[in-house]
Amino acid sequence: MKLKHFYFASLCLALLSCNENTNTKNNIPEKNSSSNQFTTKDKTIEVYTTANNTNLRLTETDKLTFQPAEQPKETEISVFVNPDKTFQTFIGIGGAITDASAEVFAKLSADKQKEFLNAYYSKDNGIGYSLLRTSIHSSDFGSASHTYIKEGDSALTSFSIEHDMKYRIPMMKRAIETAGGKLLTYASPWSPPAFMKSNKSMLKGGTLLPKYYQSWATYYTKFIKAYEKEGMPIWGITIQNEPMATQTWESCIYSAEAERDFLKNYLGPTMETEGLGDKNIVIWDHNRDLITNRANVILSDPEASKYVWGTGFHWYETWTGGDPMFDNLKAVNEAFPDKNLLFTEGCNEKFDAEKYQYWPNAERYGNSMINDFNSGTVGWTDWNILLDQNGGPNHVANFCFAPIHADTTSGELIYTPSYYYIGHFSKFILPEAKRVSTAVSRSVLISTSFLNDDGKMVTVVMNKSDKTISYNLFVGQEKTMVEIPPHAMQTLLY
Incomplete structure (x- = not known):
């Protein structure tokens, strides 16, 4: 029995070590530790836009704030950012x-x-x-x-x-x-x-x-x-x-x-x-x-x-x-x-x-x-x-x-x-940034996010459609509303 217990304990330690190692790989999510947990509290969102048929070229077009989020509707277009899930290092x-x-x-x-x-x-x-x-x-x-x-x-x-x-x-x-x-x-x-x-x-x-x-x-x-x-x-x-x-x-x-x-x-x-x-x-x-x-x-x-x-x-x-x-x-x-x-x-x-x-x-x-x-x-x-x-x-x-x-x-x-x-x-997006889980609810938009070492989140959103789109940006339990012109790229810095 002692030998079996020893073997079981060794196996657990090996699996724990393996998990710790694989968490740093490129496609394995990493959960942020509480010491560096990202928060939207008291943060302003700077919006930079480049758009076709306009003079906007990496132009700051808005400053937004976060509000408590509610369940989004199917009729709304949303971008969902989950800061607790991070991936590869940039x-x-x-x-x-x-x-x-x-x-x-x-x-x-x-x-x-x-x-x-x-x-x-x-x-x-x-x-x-x-x-x-x-x-x-x-x-x-x-x-x-x-x-x-x-x-x-x-x-x-x-x-x-x-x-x-x-x-x-x-x-x-x-x-x-x-x-x-x-x-x-x-x-x-x-x-x-x-x-x-x-x-x-x-x-x-x-x-x-x-x-x-x-x-x-x-x-x-x-x-x-x-x-x-x-x-x-x-x-x-x-x-x-x-x-x-x-x-x-x-x-x-x-x-x-x-x-x-x-x-x-x-x-x-x-x-x-x-x-x-x-x-x-x-x-x-x-x-x-x-x-x-x-x-x-x-x-x-x-x-x-x-x-x-x-x-x-x-x-x-x-x-x-x-x-x-x-x-x-x-x-x-x-x-x-x-x-x-x-x-x-x-x-x-x-x-x-x-x-x-x-x-x-x-x-x-x-x-x-x-x-x-x-x-x-x-x-x-x-x-x-x-x-x-x-x-x-x-x-x-x-x-x-x-x-x-x-x-x-x-x-x-x-x-x-x-x-x-x-x-x-x-x-x-700065070297050593971590990619952050990001998803969209409509195919007219595509998006990715990175968390920089300085604590700033960068979310990039691209509108491939011919229409101006208003979308929710959900980050954790908070959200804001953003408007993106037709055929445009936006960077949200917060």
Whole structure:
């Protein structure tokens, strides 16, 4: 009997320990302790609005107060926030500084450069970006392809980031300075050097040749060390941008098994050997459609999974004509709750200068961000932060939209609605915030909420309809009434 009691007690302790550990994972609710219980008592709700066919752009439009709540009616539209249920920890929102962005930035006047940097990275005068993505050598967004070594140098003795010192690194340094000295920065490769690939080209897909696995793994570590020597801490890397897309630009194909084996046999061990084991490694870095397959193959392998911080994803699965596959994110989060989800790239394709103010482009951002966060995503990274009046430069004419464009002939900056929709999140939700349980009673609205470390709750609400909507905001046992214009985004800060 004593042995049975001992076994039972040990099992209980083990289960208790397991519960304590899993409560901190991304998709497991955490109940706030009484010491930091959120309350609406004596709080004012600041309402910020951006709306189509108005001049409202992140404009403070109302100050509201909470009142005791009553049972809502089915005929009312309501947003329900439950502060007692929290989920993943937020790491930030930002965009990519590509060669293209840096080349355009260099053409701006000093005043416009300052305006631009403040617009993105200032917490007071801009939208407070806290994430930064860049490429390991070239992507399609830039004037030409380039690498950091001489062609054929598998020993990497010629490795140099001199190319990036002209435009990209100076811009990144100024962005970090404007952000207050810190930007969580990660990097992605679009293709290994041509000689390392099966098709002997950086473009149009191909695969990494096995005899160069070690050289390519070491290449990542040389990049990290070179950038950190320039004073730019690298938080992490993704293994390969869009590993299932054969593009006309820099691209490289990895099956799920190939990415798994490269990670566990070469990249992961090499990062540790080079003293970079603390850097975060992100797998997949492609669309939501095949994300479950990639996660299943890599994260189910303990020897590969131990090197993985999380799974990155893009939003371009809609190119097939379908809808965004948000449920796939939830499936990955449920299957692997100890790993993270990171949105690593999205932009509106097929640049057309007539559509700078095209509102559905902004609504694509709002719809994705709210649904991605509600699916467990911890951070969200836009693509190019700046492009020119042609949607480039892009060396294969893959011209796209950015939230801000620069007309290099006039020297003026063009702010698109997407910039403001992103700002409804990035300006108010701070790193280390916890996502809070939020639901809506009508499909015309979508919403998400985060609780910042300073005790401020941020609820973002998007109206996709053609009508002005009055809705209840329920927070715990209290409520207020809010009005949102047609095709609008609101941030409620309280």
